[in-house]
Amino acid sequence: MPEIANNIPTASASVLLVDDDVELVTLLRDYLASDGFNVTVAHEGESALRLFAAQAPDIAVVDVMMPGFSGIEVLRRIRSRGSTPVLMLTARGDDESRILGLELGADDYVAKPCTPRELSARLRAILRRTLVRSTTPDSVCIGDLALYSAQRRIAWAGQDVQLTNAEFNLLELLIQNAGQVVSKNLLSEQGLGRPFQRYDRSIDVHLSSIRHKLPLLPDGRPRIQAVLRKGYQLLTD
Amino acid sequence: MPEIANNIPTASASVLLVDDDVELVTLLRDYLASDGFNVTVAHEGESALRLFAAQAPDIAVVDVMMPGFSGIEVLRRIRSRGSTPVLMLTARGDDESRILGLELGADDYVAKPCTPRELSARLRAILRRTLVRSTTPDSVCIGDLALYSAQRRIAWAGQDVQLTNAEFNLLELLIQNAGQVVSKNLLSEQGLGRPFQRYDRSIDVHLSSIRHKLPLLPDGRPRIQAVLRKGYQLLTD
DNA sequence: CCCCGAGTTTACAGGGATTTACAACACCCG
DNA sequence: CGGGTGTTGTAAATCCCTGTAAACTCGGGG
Numbered sequence: 350m351p352e353i354a355n356n357i358p359t360a361s362a363s364v365l366l367v368d369d370d371v372e373l374v375t376l377l378r379d380y381l382a383s384d385g386f387n388v389t390v391a392h393e394g395e396s397a398l399r400l401f402a403a404q405a406p407d408i409a410v411v412d413v414m415m416p417g418f419s420g421i422e423v424l425r426r427i428r429s430r431g432s433t434p435v436l437m438l439t440a441r442g443d444d445e446s447r448i449l450g451l452e453l454g455a456d457d458y459v460a461k462p463c464t465p466r467e468l469s470a471r472l473r474a475i476l477r478r479t480l481v482r483s484t485t486p487d488s489v490c491i492g493d494l495a496l497y498s499a500q501r502r503i504a505w506a507g508q509d510v511q512l513t514n515a516e517f518n519l520l521e522l523l524i525q526n527a528g529q530v531v532s533k534n535l536l537s538e539q540g541l542g543r544p545f546q547r548y549d550r551s552i553d554v555h556l557s558s559i560r561h562k563l564p565l566l567p568d569g570r571p572r573i574q575a576v577l578r579k580g581y582q583l584l585t586d
Numbered sequence: 587m588p589e590i591a592n593n594i595p596t597a598s599a600s601v602l603l604v605d606d607d608v609e610l611v612t613l614l615r616d617y618l619a620s621d622g623f624n625v626t627v628a629h630e631g632e633s634a635l636r637l638f639a640a641q642a643p644d645i646a647v648v649d650v651m652m653p654g655f656s657g658i659e660v661l662r663r664i665r666s667r668g669s670t671p672v673l674m675l676t677a678r679g680d681d682e683s684r685i686l687g688l689e690l691g692a693d694d695y696v697a698k699p700c701t702p703r704e705l706s707a708r709l710r711a712i713l714r715r716t717l718v719r720s721t722t723p724d725s726v727c728i729g730d731l732a733l734y735s736a737q738r739r740i741a742w743a744g745q746d747v748q749l750t751n752a753e754f755n756l757l758e759l760l761i762q763n764a765g766q767v768v769s770k771n772l773l774s775e776q777g778l779g780r781p782f783q784r785y786d787r788s789i790d791v792h793l794s795s796i797r798h799k800l801p802l803l804p805d806g807r808p809r810i811q812a813v814l815r816k817g818y819q820l821l822t823d
Numbered sequence: 824c825c826c827c828g829a830g831t832t833t834a835c836a837g838g839g840a841t842t843t844a845c846a847a848c849a850c851c852c853g
Numbered sequence: 854c855g856g857g858t859g860t861t862g863t864a865a866a867t868c869c870c871t872g873t874a875a876a877c878t879c880g881g882g883g
Binding site: 577 | 859860863
């Protein structure tokens with residue numbers, strides 16, 4: 350057994366993955382996701398920058414060669430609005446781009462084709478040195494409801510609410526977005542770890558049980574509300 | 587080290603260059619020297635480490651393949667005595683060494699043959715970002731749990747916890763990501779040194795033993811929690 | 824050659840998670 | 854209004870993941 354146990358922090362860091370090769374992206378996304386990363390993908394520069402602005406990922410992975418405006422351009426623009434680390438993907442042997450990228454402030458590059466495993470290792474290497482523990486609060490309170498993520502615990506008026514694993518995941522998401530509608534899609538992906546499919550009723554079933562474990566609102570309605578065709582919402586008082 | 591600004595050569599940073607290929611070393615040394623680096627060279631591991639100890643360079647460049655003890659070994663020993671950044675030189679396509687090296691904490695990789703210009707650019711890129719790198723702490727504490735990575739030791743309230751090798755690796759990962767979910771994938775790769783496969787139960791078994799070696803949380807739950815389909819999480823109190 | 828310890832694999836139990844089924848709704852039309 | 858269609862609530866059945874003890878494997882001593 351090799352004792353490879355150097356410190357690798359950051360499970361669940363978010364990654365924005367930009368490449369026009371759909372197949373490759375899918376492969377990488379799946380692997381990174383299974384490795385604990387939170388992955389968003391884009392296939393060209395335009396949407397990449399929009400997603401970047403919207404999601405503020407912890408790190409971006411950008412292909413140098415893309416239709417529309419190039420990876421170098423994406424890099425430049427990301428750089429112009431902050432210090433989010435960027436890893437560039439280059440064609441093997443394309444020394445010019447690599448050097449240019451590095452000089453423009455890319456934090457690393459990986460030659461394609463690369464193994465998902467290598468990409469993951471490098472992302473962690475970069476995050477290890479750049480990520481200053483992002484500000485995840487110890488607790489979030491919504492009225493009398495308190496969420497302690499690091500303890501995997503949720504309490505109502507100081508009393509622990511007894512939740513199963515999936516129930517906790519889902520309620521956590523609702524609390525983190527309290528008052529807003531959370532799509533089934535998101536609930537499924539973040540909470541159950543798989544894409545949502547049309548006839549999948551798991552979420553409804555779980556939310557039904559959670560509903561029974563939370564006290565009703567003053568007006569007698571349950572605290573968790575289905576929003577037809579849109580998702581679910583945690584009501585605040 | 588002086589200068590922090592982007593793209594500006596780090597004047598007079600010192601580099602230790604280790605490679606058995608005398609010709610290549612000469613070429614690189616001259617180029618790096620003309621680029622403002624202060625270069626020392628060694629042709630095998632033994633003298634490399636001696637020079638490293640004597641000169642405390644700002645950065646080391648080490649060939650993976652060398653007679654005597656290998657570059658990986660040199661990397662390991664440099665790592666064991668501090669956090670000086672290390673850039674590894676590998677044969678093109680030697681993915682295994684690259685990944686192994688990254689996991690052991692190499693800061694970067696360059697495939698041989700490389701242009702002196704590229705090497706120089708990468709050295710500067712590393713130096714630029716390591717200027718602000720936080721040094722790895724001697725110990726990490728999560729409540730009463732203390733991790734001493736360099737000593738391969740974990741203690742609970744001052745008492746050593748008796749752990750086997752694999753158990754230590756896994757618990758170390760959980761502590762370094764305390765409060766976050768760590769995927770089985772990561773645990774397997776970093777902790778056991780092999781990719782995770784679907785029906786592999788080793789991790790579950792190891793974590794089960796660890797669980798029994800740690801005291802319970804105040805609320806009676808075990809400190810290590812499975813998160814369905816995602817991985818495991820060390821709960822904080 | 825046997826024993827020992829660590830790691831892995833196997834086996835099985837129990838409890839969640841998911842699926843199924845059906846009733847109750849909401850919404851969209853004419 | 855009143856089907857028709859699609860969605861949600863929930864109990865019940867089924868499935869599958871994790872916890873854990875125990876068997877197995879493999880190297881190193883003695």
